[in-house]
Every structure is written in structure tokens, then in C-alpha cells.
Amino acid sequence: MRKFFEGLKIRTFLALFILLCILVPAFSAMIFAYNFTHNTIDTQYMENYTTPIFSEIDGRLSIMLSKMNVFTLHLLGYSEIQSIVDSDQLDYAEKQNRLQDIFNKLMTNITLADSIDYVTAKGDLYRFGSHSADFAPPSDTFLRSLSNTQFSFSTECAKKDGQYFCIVGKNVRSYSTNYNLGSIIFYIDEEQLGATHSVMNSNESIFFVSNDEKIISHPDKRYLGSLMYLPTEWFQDTDVFPGTFKNYRFASYDVTNPSIANHIQISGIVSNRLLYATMNTIIRYILYSFVLTALLAIAVATLLSKSLIYRISRLKQNMENFTPDFRAPKLAKPSNEIAVLELSFDKMAREIKGLISSIEIQKEKQRIAELNALQSQINPHFIYNALDSISWKAKENKQYEIDDMLITLATFFRNGLHRGETLIKISDELEHVKSYLAIESTRFPDLFETTYDIDESILDCMTVKIILQPVVENSIKHGFRSMEKDRLPGHIHIKAYRENDDILFDITDNGMGMELKDGEPPRSSKEKGGYGLYNVNERLHMYYGDGYGLRVTSEPNRGTRVVIRISVTSPIKTDPPPAV
Amino acid sequence: MFDYFRKKIVISVTSIILLVLSVYFIIIFTSYSALMHRDYTDKLRNISELYSNYVELRLNMIEDSALLFMDGDKLSDAILTHSPTIMKGFQEFLGSNVEIGNIFLYTDTEAFFYNTEYEALYRSYISDMRARPPAEAADQWMVCGSLPNYSKHLLYSHPIQDDQTIVGYLVLDVSFSSFFEALDMYTNSFTANTVALIRFPDNTFLPLVSELPQDILKLDAPFSSEAYTQSSGDIYICNQPLEEFDLCVQMMSSRLPTYKNSALMSLALLLILAAAAVLAVWGISSYGKFLTRRLERLTHRIEESVTDYGEEDQA
Known part of the structure; x- marks a missing residue:
């Protein structure tokens, strides 16, 4: 595990961690919400959807029966019916007319049935209402099944112009006179029984009424009169009741009204799609929210992990x-x-x-x-021999001035190379600079003159070689060559003396001078003073250490002063000088 | 050494996780509450429709019965002649109408009661009605009685006419036991928290339940001929007008019992959120410690290398 974490990038871990910590609880909450809502709907299914509709249909049935009861009771109040029916003087048509008045009055006052049949005890049929003539006479079987105390529903339905009517009948007998009035058959619009709940969609739910397993009220009129059924395509296992089916739910309710002789049952089939329609909408919202949350989590995880480890990255x-x-x-x-x-x-x-x-x-x-x-490996003897040959030639041709210059040059080289040694006597160093000045004065007559102030006690002291020649070279090159002619010849004064354990060389000229930066010798050959002074200073630092070296003071048009400080004692390093 | 860094990671990661989860959980809870609220109002509306349909059917039937009873000239003749047949007629009528508990009629001068049990109440009603202009004393439903013992009576007054002249009024006192018997069918756990009543134009009302919670009585739900559903605090009111009778059926229900499910849902969501918070804090703290240990090691190694070089340089 530890190796896994060590191998995982910090940003990857943080992003995955944030994602998991958001998505897992969010997913859990979504699943919980789905199940909880599902359970809520399941537990309230009967109360919310089925029972109210059963109650409504039962209520309508109850009202209908009450009205029929009132109708029959009022019918008994008309004593003339007995005399009309039993009259031998009246023919059928006259009896029909007289009874028509009574029945029409009752039918007007009690809005219940479209048509009513009255079958006397003798079996005469009198029909009243708008559709009465269109219906087949009630069957003997139905008439024989009628009760004196309860209403009986026929398993058949009457039909007229696409309208269906439930057939309900009862024998009517006056208990006070014990007169058997006969049977009353009501033709009641089938739709009075049916009820559609305001929240129900007829495509997703069906509620129907059956009488002894024959349907007497159904939204789809094709099923009226047929046996009560459960569509096999809906219910594979009809033994389960009223359990949960795959896509639909079935429930039934037995009507227990004492005024009804039959077994009237109200049944309902509701699709799960209808039951869960609202829930599915909500779940869809929750699902969309989950997707949005997931996207948000990804964005947040990416940005946060990036920002947290930005500095480490x-x-x-x-x-x-x-x-x-x-x-x-x-x-x-x-x-x-x-x-x-x-x-x-x-x-x-x-x-x-x-x-x-x-x-x-x-x-x-x-x-x-x-x-x-x-470069040091060039054989100095070759140079000396060449100079010696030139000197002899000059003497043969009586060119004594050239001969003198060659001798001076040879002296200059001899002291300069000095057999490759790093340290020379101060006297040799002074001789070297004098040789150089002699050569230069020959090259540039009347350009400068030189004076010396040398403490002779220091002549045998040792010094790093070629430290004075670059200084006077600068004086000549930069100090005098560009000077106005009326100021010529320039003057170089070389002073050497001892100060405690140090030896100081003080070289002063009255040349053009220069602008200095903080008294430091120039470092570039492009600057006045060039690389020579810098090189001398570096060498002195290297050989004698800090506190020794070269110091330059200069004023433009006034001249330059260079003070070189070395130690009387031997320098700390005796290696060959790095540069000249 | 990297405490601040570790705290920053822990606080940032935990905060963002909890923030996102909280937003999502609020959406879930709001959606569920919306579903419950919609389901609740649908149920309330459905139940109120059932009640109003039932009341409408019953009142229709009673009116039909009254019309049937008044049919012909028998009653008006009997009234005019002070015939004792009136009582016989009352007896027959009550025998065939179980919804009617009592019946009486009154003229400008006389009154005939079938049952004298509530005669005092009826006489008070009659004197009140006689005081009204004739136009207002037409065919109507009204309630009389007082609340403390809920002995209210639903009365239907029907004018008795003789040649277009009103000679008196037939008054039917509805039998509560019979009238409301069928309402038991509608009883379920939802209606247990619901009060139904019939509201009259003068804002008097007749409760359709035996016990009426006092907090419901305080509600201001006046008579209205418009169907509506509105809330007053936790109480929801659904109004279903019965225009034919100039009445309205009102359902009042407290939503408090339905909050149980919402409370369970919110509790579950809070538990998930708390569990997520604990796991997030634990996880990110552990990783933060692991991370800071490595950073501390790295820092020490850098510092040590710099220090070593410095010491060597000085040496």
C-alpha cells in the first residue's frame, strides 16, 4: 500500500480521492433516495390510488341503490297501480298509459334510470323510458332470480346506440296489504358505476365492476358481459393476489351492501409506470443532478489538486x-x-x-x-644568437646606433625571460625597465624623460619579474603619445623604497591621465591602462596575498600615479606566473 | 514543518467535498420534498373531490326525495285543512328515506313536528327564518345548532306552494349517522389527519367528522365559490364548491405527519454526509501526513547538502 501511494502522483491521488469522496456518497444517496421514494409509494399504494377509487365506485353504487329503494317505496305508495293492473275493463294499452303517468312522474323526480320495465305478477310487461322499446324483454331466468328484499344485477348488459345499461331488478311487494306488485327492472347507464380518478390515466389504469365474475361496467365496452379476466400478457402468475406483478398491480374489493343480492366486485389494475410516474420524474432530476455533480466533482478535483500542488510541481x-x-x-x-x-x-x-x-x-x-x-618553451638562445648576428652585421657596417639598440633589446629579453625564473632581484627588474625605456626613447625621441629615486638597500631584494615595464608602457602609450607637443617631453619618475616589511614602487607620470572606477586598475585592453595593469595586480595578489598589489590614482590631463606594494619576505607562491 | 500545507490540503479537500455533496443532497431532499408535497396535495384534492361528489349525490337524493314527497296537492291540501294526515305522510317519508332523521313543516302561523326531540332548536330556527324576507327563505340548505357538543343539524328547507303561493316550508333534518355512513369508506391513514366540512355562504360550517381539532377552527377559510388549494402554515385547505346547492366542501389537513418521511430522508442524507466527512478527513489527513513526511525529508536533504558545502567551502 505504501509503495502504491509512493508511486502515485500527488495530483492523481488528490483528484481520485476527491472524486471518490464525492461520487461514492452521492451515488449512495441517489440509491437510497430511489429506494426510499419507491418504498414510500409502495406502502401508500392502496391508500393513495386504489382505495379511493373503490370507495368512489362503492359510493355511487350505494347512492344508486338508495334511489332505487326510494323509487320502489314510492311506487308502493301509489295504491292505484294495483287497481290498474288488476282491472279487467282496461286493455293493455290503457293500462300502459295510466301506469305511464305514475312511472314518468317518479322517473322525473328520481333521476336514476333511463328506462324501467314493470313486470306484473301475472307476467305482463310494461315498459317506460326513452329506450324501453329498444331493449330485449327481461329473461325468465333473470326474473326468477329476483329477490323480494334485495336488488339483483343481471350479468347481461342492454345496449342502445353504443350506450350500455346495467340491468337491476327487484320484486316489489306491499307488506301492509301483502299485495305482490310484480318486478321492477331498472336500466341504468353503465357509466354511472364507473369512476375515473382525477389522478388516473385511463391508458395506465383500469377499474371495472363485475357481477358474479361477469363484467357489468368497464371502460372498454367490448368486455361488458364477458367473464372477469386478468390479461395474460399483464399477469403471468394470477395466483399472486393482490401482490406486486412485474409491470402492473391488481387489487379487488368486494361490495358488502346489504341491498345487493349478487356478489359485486370492484377490480382495479394500475400500471407501475403510472404509480411511479412522478417518482421517475424526480429520480430523473436526481440522476441528472448526479451527472452534473460528477462533472463538477471532476472539474473541482482537477482544479483543486492542481492548485494544491502547484508550488511542488x-x-x-x-x-x-x-x-x-x-x-x-x-x-x-x-x-x-x-x-x-x-x-x-x-x-x-x-x-x-x-x-x-x-x-x-x-x-x-x-x-x-x-x-x-x-610560449615560454621558445628557445631564448635562438633569439640571443639572432640578435648577436644582427649586432655584428651592424658593427661591420658601422651602424653603431643600431648595434646599441640591439644590445639594449637583448638585455630587455634576457631580463624578461630570465631563464624562466619567476622571481628576480629588484636591480634586475630595474635594469629590465630601463632597457625598455631606452628602446622606447630611441623609438620616440623627445617624447619623455625618466628620473629615478631608488633606495639601494632594496636592490638585492627579490620581486616578481616584469611588474614595472607594463606600468611605464602605459605611461608612454596612453600618457604621452596623445599629449600636446607644447607639453612634451613627458616625465616619468620611478621611486623604490622600503616601508617596514614592504617594498613600494611609486611610478608617476604627468601624461594625459584617465578616468578610474574606484581606484581599481582597468580590466580590459580596450580601456586605458589595458590588461597589463590588471594582470600585474592579479599576479601580485596571487603571489603575495591580499593587501599587496597595485594601486592607481589618476586625473585626466594631470597624470597617473601607480603604487606597487610587495613584501620583503618571499612570496607565498613560487609557481610560474599564469600570465604576463 | 509542513503543518500549514497539510492543514491547507485537509481543509480545502474536505470543504470542497462537503460543499459539492451538500449541494447534491439539498437537490435530492428538495426533489423528494417536492414529490411528497405534490403527492400530498394530489391526495388532498382527490379526497376532497370524493367527499364533494358524495355530498353532492346525497344532497341530490334528499332533494329528489323532498320533491317526491311534495308531489301532488296532498301535502298543501293537508296543511291548508290542518289534516292529521300530515303526520302519516311524515311517517311514510321517513320510512323510505333513511338519510332523513327528522321532518317538520311550518307556515306563518303554525308548525308541525314529527319528532319533538329537537323542537326547541327547530322553533328557534323557524322564528329566525320567519324574520327573513320571503325571497331569502327559498329552497336552501343550512346548518343550525351550536358547536360545543357538535350537535349541529343539517337542514334542507323546501317551500310548499299552493297556486304559486308559498304557504309554508318543509324542512328535512338530515340523519348524520346515515348521511356520513358511507364516508367511512374513505377513511385511511391520510384522512385520519384530515378534517372535512360543509361550508355555507354565511360562513357557518358543518363538520363531517366527529372530532374537530381546535387549531382547524382557528383557520380562516371562508366560503368561496371557486375551487382552490392553499396552505396556511402546515395546514392545507382544499375548497370544492357545490354550485347547485350554494355550498362548498372544504378539506383541511395538517402536513405534519407527512414530514416524518422527509425527516427520515434528511436524517439519512445527513448520516451519509457525516460518514463522507469523517472518511474524507481521515483519508486526506493520513495522506497529508504521508506527503509532509516526504517533503520534510526532502527539505532536510537539501538543507544538509547546502550546509555541508558551506562548511567545506569555509574549510
């Missing part, structure tokens, strides 16, 4: 892309630990950069030293 990137040119950005405020870590890294980077820079300088110095060493 930057540090890692800096480490990977580290070069000597690396420039650490300045942190405005090291406010946290990552910033401190970055500072540590920056410090380390600076140290590494310094080391690399130092190594490069050392390499450059080594390269120059190697070059100088190679």
Missing part, C-alpha cells in the same frame, strides 16, 4: 530543468513551508551556480597558463 519542474543560467524567481513572501523549500532549493542552486562559475574561471586560467607555458 513548479519546484519539481525547476529541479528538472536546472541549468547554470537558472534564475530563481524572487518570492515576495515566504509565507509557507513550500516557499521555504523553494528558498532552500534556490540557495542550493545559487551555490551550484557559483561553483560552476568558479570552475569555469579556473579552467580559463589553466588554459592561459598552458598557452604561456608553451
